[in-house]
Amino acid sequence: MKERPILFSGPMVRAILSGQKTVTRRAMKPQPQKAPVDVVDGVPSWDSPTNYAGEVQMNTQHGNPCPYGKPGDRLWVRETWLEDPEDDGSWAYTQYMGCKGSPLSDIPKKFQKPEHCLFRATWGGPALIWRPSIHMPRWASRILLEITDVRVERLQAITWEEALDEGIGDHRFECDRPIEPDGYPACSCGSVGYVDAFAELWNSINGPAAWDANPWVWVVEFKRIEP
Structure with missing residues (x-):
């Protein structure tokens, strides 16, 4: 078990403290050239076909481990x-x-x-x-997190339920009406859906075209534990 620091903004710190934020997405560096088939202990792997004496076999290649750790590792939060x-x-x-x-x-x-x-x-x-x-x-850190799962996926694969787990919350909605299954309010008040709100947050952190680039991201799920 290892401990590593991780940075969070003020709104995300509040979301962690309230129990709303239980996952974070961070862009992979460098970006993989193709989709990983598995992530074991924070290490992604790819299966590539290889020809051995006329017989095609699958050769497993491993990438760099997740820089935030693997399940069971801990993250201590750095904040202002x-x-x-x-x-x-x-x-x-x-x-x-x-x-x-x-x-x-x-x-x-x-x-x-x-x-x-x-x-x-x-x-x-x-x-x-x-x-x-x-x-x-x-x-000085008051927040300690334990990693419960690590996976790799495209940024835009996020669902509205997962956007909620990212700590987006209800602050983007302008009314109290129920939401549709796609995460949008069941009205025409001009509110922004959860995924769109997360896209805005991503762009505010990573640049105006970062969401459209749809990078591969580390998806790190965690739970808060006592320091």
């Missing part, structure tokens, strides 16, 4: 954050302590815990100068 030894957002006290904005190595060991941190995704206080998620150390 700020150390706060007093644990209440008090600016004057932490400035006096010499912790805010100073090197993380200056923080006393007893304060190097997530309970002594603030997190932008769920912060409701005054404006603060946050530390980027990429700079979050392991000790």
